[in-house]
Amino acid sequence: MANAVIIGMQWGDEGKGKIVDLLCPAFDGVVRYQGGHNAGHTVRFRDQHFSLQLIPSGVLHPGMLCVLGNGMVIAPDHMLGELARLYEAGVRFDDRLFVSNRAHVLLPCHAQLDKAREEAKGQARIGTTSRGIGPAYENKASRFGLRMGDLFAPDLEERLRVQLSKVQVELESLGVSEPLQSPATYADQCRGWAERLKPSLRDTEQLLNTWIDEGKSLLFEGAQGTLLDVDHGTYPFVTSSNSTAGGACTGTGVPPTRIDGAIGVLKAYTTRVGGGPFPAEIEGAAGEFLRRRGNEFGTVTGRPRRCGWLDTVVARYARMINGIDTIALTKLDVLDEFDEVPVCIGYQVGGRMIKELPADLRSLETAVPVLRTLKGWRRTTVGTLDEADLPREAKDYVDFIEQEVGAPVTLLSTGPRREETLIREHGSLARLTSGRLGKVLEQR
Numbered sequence: 501m502a503n504a505v506i507i508g509m510q511w512g513d514e515g516k517g518k519i520v521d522l523l524c525p526a527f528d529g530v531v532r533y534q535g536g537h538n539a540g541h542t543v544r545f546r547d548q549h550f551s552l553q554l555i556p557s558g559v560l561h562p563g564m565l566c567v568l569g570n571g572m573v574i575a576p577d578h579m580l581g582e583l584a585r586l587y588e589a590g591v592r593f594d595d596r597l598f599v600s601n602r603a604h605v606l607l608p609c610h611a612q613l614d615k616a617r618e619e620a621k622g623q624a625r626i627g628t629t630s631r632g633i634g635p636a637y638e639n640k641a642s643r644f645g646l647r648m649g650d651l652f653a654p655d656l657e658e659r660l661r662v663q664l665s666k667v668q669v670e671l672e673s674l675g676v677s678e679p680l681q682s683p684a685t686y687a688d689q690c691r692g693w694a695e696r697l698k699p700s701l702r703d704t705e706q707l708l709n710t711w712i713d714e715g716k717s718l719l720f721e722g723a724q725g726t727l728l729d730v731d732h733g734t735y736p737f738v739t740s741s742n743s744t745a746g747g748a749c750t751g752t753g754v755p756p757t758r759i760d761g762a763i764g765v766l767k768a769y770t771t772r773v774g775g776g777p778f779p780a781e782i783e784g785a786a787g788e789f790l791r792r793r794g795n796e797f798g799t800v801t802g803r804p805r806r807c808g809w810l811d812t813v814v815a816r817y818a819r820m821i822n823g824i825d826t827i828a829l830t831k832l833d834v835l836d837e838f839d840e841v842p843v844c845i846g847y848q849v850g851g852r853m854i855k856e857l858p859a860d861l862r863s864l865e866t867a868v869p870v871l872r873t874l875k876g877w878r879r880t881t882v883g884t885l886d887e888a889d890l891p892r893e894a895k896d897y898v899d900f901i902e903q904e905v906g907a908p909v910t911l912l913s914t915g916p917r918r919e920e921t922l923i924r925e926h927g928s929l930a931r932l933t934s935g936r937l938g939k940v941l942e943q944r
């Protein structure tokens with residue numbers, strides 16, 4: 501049975517939630533491995549819309565195993581809220597949702613610090629989701645962090661005292677005078693959360709490897725996107741975790757030798773939220789038109805997303821960094837009304853054309869996109885299930901992407917609903933779904 505990782509090939513918001521939901525019938529479990537409640541996807545269940553941030557969207561599929569891996573930072577209060585909403589809607593997960601004892605705890609003070617830092621930075625702000633993700637990962641790296649299993653530790657209050665005093669000092673230096681809650685109050689809160697989450701806490705590294713031994717197949721669900729990875733993204737305008745394929749190993753304890761390949765999710769154009777370089781960004785009416793047609797407003801923060809044309813420099817880089825075997829191209833229908841569809845195929849930097857993504861931020865900030873303009877199709881593609889029904893120009897657009905990026909497009913999404921997905925039965929997708937594409941087609 502195959503285990504696959506699913507990765508955003510841009511700056512997040514590529515539509516991974518829908519693709520995970522679509523592919524669930526081909527897997528036994530879905531595993532999150534990094535990030536926290538900065539991620540967000542909306543999924544439909546029994547005519548209701550759910551906004552899930554921490555829990556993998558697989559939870560809505562009866563019997564699907566769900567794991568929140570050690571690489572995540574988890575706000576227990578937020579998690580309990582999400583679980584309660586699911587429970588109210590009739591979703592049952594008691595025997596199939598597991599949280600790593602080694603995942604780090606994100607505390608309310610981390611969010612306070614995240615907000616205060618962003619406010620202090622003014623124009624230079626990263627534009628974080630203000631959830632406390634950066635401070636929580638900093639605590640982990642500096643070895644002051646609390647892990648989910650530590651919520652039961654006898655010295656919990658003392659450990660909280662150390663963390664809180666550090667955060668308090670920094671908050672004061674940023675001009676926040678309001679004191680944090682006392683370590684004793686925090687400890688009480690933490691113990692309450694711990695009791696409620698206890699039934700789902702496990703050494704998930706053990707669990708996941710045992711499941712693989714038993715022949716189960718797992719889908720590792722990346723949050724954010726390649727260009728937001730703390731190592732490989734547009735640093736410092738990134739999130740604080742490894743959102744690329746490598747993170748699936750460190751963030752779950754499943755070794756690279758047990759992961760069989762990567763599915764890349766690529767939006768037919770580009771968006772990003774927050775600050776940072778974005779060479780293919782379009783200003784003005786065309787950008788506004790894309791934002792409205794694509795409903796490009798953040799799931800977590802509601803912020804309008806910056807919009808741009810598809811950037812194959814970015815997509816090629818994502819293919820390389822993640823070893824993408826197969827691509828799910830999303831939101832093609834958003835481009836349906838354009839006369840022409842430009843694609844960024846390279847950058848002019850310092851008087852020369854480059855086709856690889858530079859590490860240097862200044863080069864990225866000054867990069868002038870080199871555009872190739874393709875003919876638009878000006879016909880609806882919504883819900884197209886048969887390749888033969890795609891407008892010729894839309895097919896050319898897909899072919900062009902495959903050539904430029906160097907991986908086959910095997911899923912083509914032309915609407916938010918599961919059934920609005922064209923599936924090409926290509927070998928790369930069949931392999932990563934363990935030959936269970938028939939099941940995916942049945943439930944599409």
Ligand code: IMP
Nearest residue numbers: 512538539627628629633738739773774
């Ligand atoms: P943080 O993850 O909240 O620290 O934010 C760091 C950067 O990542 C900011 O530019 C955010 O807008 C961006 N970001 C974080 N999560 C997501 C996501 O799920 N989709 C898109 N951008 C995100």
